[in-house]
Amino acid sequence: MNKLTTGAELKTGTMTPEEIDLARLIVATLNLEVRAEEIDPAAPLYGEGLGLDSIDILEIALAVSKAYGVKLRADDEANRRIFGSLRGLSQHIQLQRAR
Numbered sequence: 001m002n003k004l005t006t007g008a009e010l011k012t013g014t015m016t017p018e019e020i021d022l023a024r025l026i027v028a029t030l031n032l033e034v035r036a037e038e039i040d041p042a043a044p045l046y047g048e049g050l051g052l053d054s055i056d057i058l059e060i061a062l063a064v065s066k067a068y069g070v071k072l073r074a075d076d077e078a079n080r081r082i083f084g085s086l087r088g089l090s091q092h093i094q095l096q097r098a099r
Helices: 017-030 054-068 086-098
Strands: none
């Protein structure tokens, strides 16, 4: 099983290979005008940071479900943490896939 890194173990702008793959999925899904490698993995996805709205988050949830087989539920109390940043979403995906 892969050891997941915590935010404290990585510099803010340094992305893991999994984070880069996820960033590419997000950029492609939402047709963003930013390169995946330019996304700060610790910056908020919603509102400030990447500036996504609730519809964008729903589109990401669908894309993640298709690409990684990880179900993200709208009523999950952890959604603020999960979608808090690219890093948070990536770590959640890796944890779910490890089960």
